[in-house]
Amino acid sequence: MAPSGERILEVRDLVKHFPLTQGIVLKRQIGAIKAVDGVSFDLHRGETLGVVGESGCGKSTLAKLLMALERPTSGGVTINGQDMTKARGAELKRMRRNIQMVMQDPYTSLNPRMTVGDIIGEPFEIHTDVAPKGDRRRKVQELLEVVGLNPEHINRYPHQFSGGQRQRIGIARGLALQPEIIICDEPVSALDVSIQAQVMNLLERLQEEFNLAYIFIAHDLSVVRHISDRVAVMYLGKIVELGKDEAIYERSAHPYTQALLSAVPVPDPEGRESRERIILQGDPPSPADPPSGCRFRTRCWKAQDICAEQEPLLEVRAGGHLSACHFAEAHDVIHA
C-alpha cells in the first residue's frame, strides 16, 4: 500500500488548551490543560500514520480535533486544501464526509436502541444526497458484506453481536460515506486477543480496496508497527519523534521513544534476563503544568541544563528522521 504521495491532510501547529476555571458565577481562568500543544504533520493518500503515546499525551484530543469534534485553540487542519477548523454549518458537514472515525470501545460506540441497519444507514440519512432513499437498505447490506458480517442480520441490535462483530459494525458506519481518511482511535485494544488480528486484517484489506488513509492511534506498539507507514510518538501534547516505521523502531533517536520500546513486554521468553530495559522513573507530569524546555527532561537520564532552558525543536537529527531532543542519538533498542 504505497502512498501515492498526494497530500490529503495537513496539520499545522495545532494547539488545544482546555481552560481550568474557578468559581461558578464569575468564572476565572486559573490555568489551562495543554492537551495538544503545537502538533504538525501531513498525511498522504493511502498512507497510514501511527500515533503512539501513553495516556494523557494528547492523542485522543488530537483525534477529536481532526474530527472537528473540538475546536482548536489555534492552528489548522486542512483537508484537500480546505481548512476544516474554519468551516461551519453545511460546509463542515460536507467536509465530514471525507474524514470518519472508528472508536475504541465497541460496546459504547453503537446506540443500543438502534438496529444495525439504522446504525450503518444513519450516515445516508444525514447526508441524504449520497444515496437515494430506496437504495439505502441495499447499500447497508453491501457494507455489512464488505466488513464480513451477514447482510441478513440488518435488523438485529448491537447486543446480539460479540465485541469483534460490533467493531466491524462501527467500521462499516465509518465507511458508509466513502471517506478518504479514517481515524482509528485504539480500534483493537478493547477486543479479545484472538479477535484483534481479524480486525487488523480487515482494516488493511479495506485500506487497499478503497485507498484509504489511516491515522492509527494506539498504545500497542507492535500493532502500530504492523499497520503503519510512518509513526509519530507523542509525549505531553507534543510530537517528540516522527519518521518511517523502521526509523522509529530500529533507529529511534529520542530517549522517550527508546524507553517506550524497551518497556514493551516481548512475547518471547528467550533471553529475557539479558534484554535491554530502560525503566523510567515516576509518572508523566501533569499537562496543566508541563516542565520548561523539553517536557521529557524530568524523567530523562540524559537531561542537562540546556534541556530546562531551551525547547528542542522537532527537526531532522540522528537517525535521519525528525526528533525533538538536544541529545538525539540513534539506537536500536529492540534489536529487530
Added chain:
Amino acid sequence: MSNPSIDTHPLEAEATTEPLLVVDNLHVEFTTRQGLVRAVNGVSYTVNAGESLAVLGESGSGKSVTAQAIMGILDMPPARIPKGEVRFRGTDMLKLSDQARSQIRGQRIAMIFQDALSALNPVFTVGWQISEMFRVHRGMSKRDGMRKAVELMDRVRIPAAKNRVNDYPHQFSGGMRQRIMIAMSIALDPEVLIADEPTTALDVTVQAQIMDLLAELQRESNMGLILITHDLGVVADVADKIAVMYAGRIVEHAPVHDLYKTPAHPYSKGLLDSIPRVDMKGQELYAIKGLPPNLLDMPSGCAFHPRCPYRRDNCVTDVPPLYEISGTRGSACHYYREVLDGTLG
C-alpha cells in the same frame, strides 16, 4: 519451607510434600436467566513457593473466576462450585468454615486487581487503609500500624512515603495506586499472591515498573505468584510456567519456554502466530477464525473445534482429555503430537 508461616494458625495440618497451592478439578457454574453457565470446567493447576504461574486466557475463559474461587470471593449464588478442591498446604479451603477461610484470605493468600482505584476506599487515607491490615489481623496499635504502612510504602518504592502516607487514593497516579494495592496485599507476608491483570489499566512504561516490582517482591519473600493475564508479552517476561485457558478449561500447560517455542495446542499456537511480527509487515496477520464460544451454548466435543484449522471428525464428538506430553506439559488436543511436529494442517 521458607515461607514466613505464622504460628498459632488454625491451619496446622500442613503436608510438606504437597505443593503450596493446588487447584484440583475445579468446576464453577453460574445460574443465569438464560441458563446454566459452566464458567470453569475442571481446572487443575499447582503453584509452588517462589514459582510464577501465568494463567492466560481471553475474556470468558474462566481465568478470573478460577482466581475468585480460590480467594472465596465469588458471589454464591449465582455461582456454585459443584466439584473440585482448592488445597492450600494440603487443606481443602472449599470445605473450611467462612471464619477459617477468612483467616487465610488476605493473610496467607492475597490478591491484587486490575482497577486499583475502585479497590481502594476513597474516603480513607492510604496509610490508614494499609495499617488497617495490621490493626485488624495483628492487633497492632494505630501508631505502630502507621509506621508499618510507611515501611511498606517504601518497600513498594513510593517516593517520599512518609509525606504521602496521609494522602487519599485520588491524589495518586494509576501506577502509584497499584503500588499501594500491592503494599496492602503483601502487608501480612502472604505465601501466595494472585495478580488479576495487574497492569492492564496502566501505561506501558508504568507497566514495566509494576511488573519489575512484583518480580522483585516475589524473589525477596519466595511467594507463589499466580498472574492472570491476556497478554502474551507479560507472560513471557515473568512466568515460569503457563496455563492457557479456553472456554473454562485448561487447554495447555507447560514451562513458559516450551510453550512459546513449541505450542502443543492449536489455540495457543494460533495466539502466538497472530502476534504482529516485523517480517510479516504488509502481509495479512494470521488470525484465529470465528468467535469465542458462547458459554451458554458450548460446542460439542472440543470447545475449540469450530475455530480449529486442524479439526478432524472426532474433535466434533469427543471431548479431549488433558493429555500428558511430559512430566511438566499437557495439552487438551487429540492431535497434540501433530501440532508439536507441525505435521498437521
Added chain:
Amino acid sequence: MSNDTLPSTAPVQPAKPVKESKPASLWSDAWYDLRRNPVFIIGGAMLVLLIAISAFPGLFDTVGVDAKTCSLAQARKGITSEHWFGTDNLGCDVYSRVIWGARVSIIVGFVSAIVTAIIGGALGLLGGFYGRWVDVLLSRIAEIFFAVPSILGALLILAVIGRDNAGIGTVVLALSLLAWPMILRIMRAAVITAKAQDYVVAARALGAGPGRIMIRHILPNAVAPVIVVSTINLGAFIAAEAALSFLGVGIQSPQISWGLMIADARNRFLEAPLPLLFPALFLSLTILSVVMLGDAVRDALDPKLR
C-alpha cells in the same frame, strides 16, 4: 518465535462470563422481569380493570347515576339486591356512582402524568443537551416550582382560578404545574449521562444535527427513569385529585369523584358508613395497584434502586 516479534498489550475486560457473554437489551430484560413479577401481574390486572371501568362505565353500571334514578325515599339504605353498595344521602346508588367516579381518577391521574412527563421531559432534554444558560434558566425556574409544597400549592392555584372553573382541566393544570420540575431534573441528569456516550460522539462526527442527536440517540437512552417516576407519579396524582376534591377545590358536583363522594358522606358517616367506605376502598385499591405497578416497573428498569 524469533526475537523480532513485538508484543500485544491491549487491555481486555476481565472475565465476567455471565453478564458479558450475552447482554440483553434494557426493554426486553425489563419485560422479562415484569412478566414474571406477581406484583406487576396483580397491579396491572387491577389497573386494566379500572381503565375498562372508566372507559365503559355503562357496561358495569346497574342502576345509573342520573338524577332520575335517585330518590330521597331510598336515602341511606343498606346493601340490597338492587343497590349493591347501598345508597347515599340523596338516595343515589353508591355502586353506580363509584363506577362512574373511577373515570375522573383515571383521567386526572393519566393526563397529569403524561403532561408532566412531556413538559418536564422536553425541558429536561433541552437543558441537559444545550447546557450553559439554557440549563441554568430552566433549572432555576424549575426550582421555584419545586420549592412549593404540592397540595398547598395546588390548593392555592385552584383557589385563585376559582371554583367556577374547577373541573378535570383545572385539577390537571394545578397538579402538572407543580410536578413537572421533578421530571425535568431526572430527565436532565439522564440526558447529561447519555450525551457523553461514544455513540453520540460518533453521530456528531457523521454530521448529525442537534435535533437528530436528541431524538434518535439521547431520548431513547434517557427516557427509562422518566417512565419509572411517571408511573409512581400516577398514584400520587390520583390521591391528590381525591384530596383536592375532598377539600372542595377540585372536582365539583354534579360531576362524580371519589374524593367528592367521601366529602359528601362524611357528615352522616356514623349512621350510613357505606357511601364513604366504598369510594375510599376503591380509591385505596386504585392507588395500591398503581404503586405496585410503579414498584415493579422501577425494579425492572433500574435494578440498582432495589
